[in-house]
Amino acid sequence: MSFSTALESLYPPARLLREPAQLAPYESDALTAFRSRPRAVVLPESSDEVIETVRLCHLHDVPFVARGSGTSLSGGSLPIADGIVIALNRLNRILRLDPDARIAVVEPGVVNLHVTHAAAPYGLYYAPDPSSQPICTIGGNVAFNSGGAHCLKYGMTANHVLGIKAVLPNGAVIELGGESLEPVGPDLTGFFVGSEGLFGIALEITLRLLPRPEQVRTVLASYHSLAAAGDAVAAVVASGLLPAALEIMDKLAIEAAEMSVNAGYPRGAAAVLIVELEGEAGSVDAEFARLQQVMEQTGADEVRLAEDDAARARIWKGRKGAFSAVGRLSPDYIVQDGVVPRSRLGETLARIDELSATYDIRVANVFHAGDGNLHPLILYDGRKPGELERAEELAGEILTLCIDAGGSITGEHGVGMEKRAYMPRMFTPVDLDVMRELRWAVDPDELANRGKMLPGDSPEGSSASRHPHPLERQGIISRV
Amino acid sequence: MSAIRNIISATTIEEVQAAVSMIGPPLLARGGGTKPALSQADGVGTLDLSGLRGISEYDPGEYTFTAYAGTPLAVVRHALAEHGQYLPFDPPLADAGATLGGTIAAGVSGAGRMRYGGVRDFLIGVRFVDGQGRLVRGGGKVVKNAAGFDLPKLMTGSLGRLGVLVEVSFKVFPAPAAYATVAATLPTMAEAARMVQQLAAAPVDWEALDIAPAPKGATLWARLGGLKQALPPRVARVQELLEDSRLLTPAEDEALWRRINALDFGNAADMLVKAALTARDIPALDAALAAAGAVRHYSAAGNLAWIAWPGSAHDLDRLLAGQRLPGLTLRGAAAFPLVGRRPAAAFLQPVKQTLDPAGRFPAFEQDAD
The missing domain is CATH 3.30.465.10 (Uridine Diphospho-n-acetylenolpyruvylglucosamine Reductase; domain 3)
Incomplete structure (x- = not known):
């Protein structure tokens, strides 16, 4: 039985998508600069169907990509041209x-x-x-x-x-x-x-x-410079408090958020800092008093406490909607996810600012300051020749900055297909060999999400994983 | 590198690589030797890492540090305390000389894991020497990092059988300025188990929630930590939740948690075993253990059991397996340290085969490789 016939016997036509119009929504995820059309998309409704599908892929040597809502910013669910997509949205119990x-x-x-x-x-x-x-x-x-x-x-x-x-x-x-x-x-x-x-x-x-924490205190402070906001983070950290969140948005991100969701951020501020304390009521009250003392010393232009849940929700709406809000400022953007040691935030942001000027490409900054996790949003217009390439080059320079500062190329978005070329800058050849061997030990044919995370992997769309790898040569693993 | 009988001492990463690359019996790393069932076995050589020590990087403003694997926990505790920080998972056997590497390889956390999580949740980076003598790095030195496979997680609880940890990076947190512990008596262990479950679901930031059998019924210890001025009303509230309870003095609080950290349960001749469970498993397990004359202590709202077992490893293995609970022997005669429910071999074996194809470290199981 061919692979296609096997899929047909497993899925009713409504859950086996093969027409170009049906496949189109699955060609890309939130990393919109890349797309690839899979040979089919299946919509399993049970674990057993997923298991059976994976077994069929294994039997017929067909690569597969699992997909949820397709929100990956690193191209994690980008399909493979001769493979299938296993869309898991119906396994939602x-x-x-x-x-x-x-x-x-x-x-x-x-x-x-x-x-x-x-x-x-x-x-x-x-x-x-x-x-x-x-x-x-x-x-x-x-x-x-x-x-x-x-x-x-x-x-x-x-x-x-x-x-x-x-x-x-x-x-x-x-x-x-x-x-x-x-x-x-x-x-x-x-x-x-x-x-x-x-x-x-x-x-x-x-x-x-x-x-659920008994008490939450959310503070929004505005600063006349990004560096001042960064210093405030250092002060909070040094105070011995452990906020649940420490977030910074820069001028461009603030403007975008204001235009989009009207979060009530102070207009004209160069940066806002969101600090959130949460926990037991008794603890949070005492910690908040401490936080107020600390914040008074940070030279904030304005410090605002969210008076109620609605005000708190509004602050977070602006922050969490920042990516899509920035999208309104520009036809296209790349989100970066590098991490630097907290103490290197200031110099890294200054350097990003310089790079932005050099490349003549706008960069908005929204980031998890407490974690040193940057999210520069690199704004470009994909219709202008060469602009995507310039934006990607700038993105690469930012990742290099993060690695050089002793950080990471990704804090939370994953490597995906987008950042795998940067893995060798963060890990040694031996580190990468070991990761590759671990992958091969579990998946010698590279069927599962081929072309993601590991550099030098078979490019998506090809099935060039047929060469024997070191473990195979040593006789440790063999193909069925 | 010096070798006396079956003991090789390594004080540098290169020496660890050289030792692993030699031809000889399989090796098990030993730091402080506080968990002998994990560092000794018949026909196995010892790789002594107590000399591979020292904190290599520590910037309190980053909430991270990096140290060599043989660094004693007590040294780390002291260095962190100078800056008001701590390893919140309360790594056990600190006073007895346990090291960072041994804590990770054993995958053990103490009563303090209740607050923010265990050793797996605070380890952010590792360097280890695999069975082929290769120096491998996973994770990093920053608190947040999603690049590559999470090798720090894999090495947590790897029992010295996937590689020799040589350098490790941790996330740390600001330490509570003060602590307070309330002790309560409950009529039975079953009721104590129900009570810790209820307390854990309350919006209270517990530092620890432990229970243990008492001569009459059970004792429950609830520990809070935080700013000193906030503690009295928080303690009063806990005492409202717990009838028949008493606030320990600061000296009693410190001594109690030091004793629990020392895992000083039962007799020296007993096996000392960790088991993972939930509070719901406690009534049945505790009754079976009591019948066998074992000493028991449960931490983290009933998620972590310490068992001092007077019988044979075989009998405890069967008892735990019967209740589908996984266990780990830290002390006492055990050819293989895992008891009870075992990890998924279909995933673990390919990993073991990759990192240690020649068996330079012992197997996880009899006949496994």
Whole structure:
């Protein structure tokens, strides 16, 4: 039976997409500069269908890309031309929510924010909050170890995943971790998280839920310079407080957010700093008094406390809507995700400013200052010849700055297809060999999300993974 | 590098690479030797890393530090405390001489993991020597990083069987300025387990929530940390939640958590085993362990059990497996340290095969490789 026939027997026509018009929405994700048309898209409705599909791909040597809502900013769900897309949006059930054990077991297509909605009646919530949380899915969050605005205190997705049931690229189904907060033996659950789909597809994910903080205090401070806002972050950190979030937006990002969602940010400010404290009421009150003392010394033009939930929501609406708001300023943009040590933020931002002038390309800055995680938004017009190339070159220079400062090329968006060329600048050839060998040990034919994360991988669209690799030559692995 | 009988001491990364590249019996790294079941086994050579020590980078403003794997926890604790910071997961056996590398390789966290998470959640970067003698880096030195496979997670709990950790980077947090512990007595362990579950769901920032059997019923210890001026009303609120409770003195608080950190449970001859579970598993497990005469202590709202087991490894393995709970032997005779429910071999074996194809480190399981 051919691969096509096998898919036809597995899926009714409405869930097996092959017409160009049907495939078009799947050609790209949030990294819109790249697109590729898959040979088919399947819409499984059960774990068993996903497992069967992966087994068929393995049998017929067809590469596959798993996809949730397609919000990856690194091209993580970009299809492969001769492969298929396994779209997981219909696997959107919360299988179990156990308020006593404070866990939720969910399918990969469950939207991030829906977990929190389901947990809310029990006074619980799911902490990781990427800006795309109203649409992005848990499966994608797991694959790319997504972050959010509250990582400083709560960590990334990996810190909130307790267990995973997954199908490996060879069709084997495994269960990692469990319901306990505590792992035993190698932390394979944590190792699977952030593997960018290279280890297969998560089918059921056990998430840790936290009690909703009793009290939240959100402060918005405005500064006459980006450097002053950066110094304020250093002062807050040095004070011994542990804010849940420390976010900065620069002038261009503020203007965009104001135009788009009217968040009420001070007009004309060169930078705004958002500081959020949360926890037990008694603690937060005492910490807030301390924070006020610290902020008074930072030379802020204005310090504003969100008086109620509505005011707090408005501040965050501006921040979380910043990417799409900046999109209004420019036909196209690239979002970067580099990380620098916190103490290098100031000089890095100054250097980005210089580069922006040199390249004559506008850069808006929105970033998780507490984590040193930058999100320069590089604005360009793809219709103007050469502008995309210049924007990409500028993006590359920014990544180089981050690596040179001792940081990382990605804090939370993942490497995807976008940044894999920069992996050799961050890791040694040996480091990359080991990562490649680990991938080959699990997926010798590079069927799962081929062309992502690892540099020098077979380019998407080709099936050039047929050369024997070192493990094969050593006789450690063999092809079926 | 010096070799005395079956012990090789390495004080540099190059010496670790050379030791791993030699022909000889499989090696297990040893730091402080506080978890002997993980650093000793029959027919296995010891790679002593206690000399590969020292903090190489620490900038308090970054909330991160990097140190060699053989650095004792006590040295790190002291260096961090000078800047009001700490490793919030309260790594066990600090006073006994446990090291960073051993803590990671064992994958152990203490009672303080309740607040912000365990060793897996604070380890941000590793350098290790794999079974082929290659120096491999994973993760980084910044608090947030999603580039490449998460090798720091893989090495957490790797039990010395995937590679030898040589240098590690951690995220740290500002330490609470003051602590307070409330102790309560409950009629049974089942009720204590239910109570920690309830308390953990309350919007209270618990530093620790531990329970253990007492001569009559069970004792529950709830620890808070934070700004000193905020503690009295927070303690009063906890005491409202817990009938029949008492606020410990600061000296009692310190001594109690030091004792729990020392894992000083049972007799020296007992096996000391960690098990992962949830509060719901406690009534059945605790009854079975009590019947066998084991000493028990449960941390992190019933997610982490410490068991001092007087019987054979085989019997404990069966007991835990019967309840589908995974366990790890830290002390006592054990040919293979994992007991109870085992990790997914379909994923772990290819990983082991890749990093240690020639078996320079022992297997996870009998007949596994």
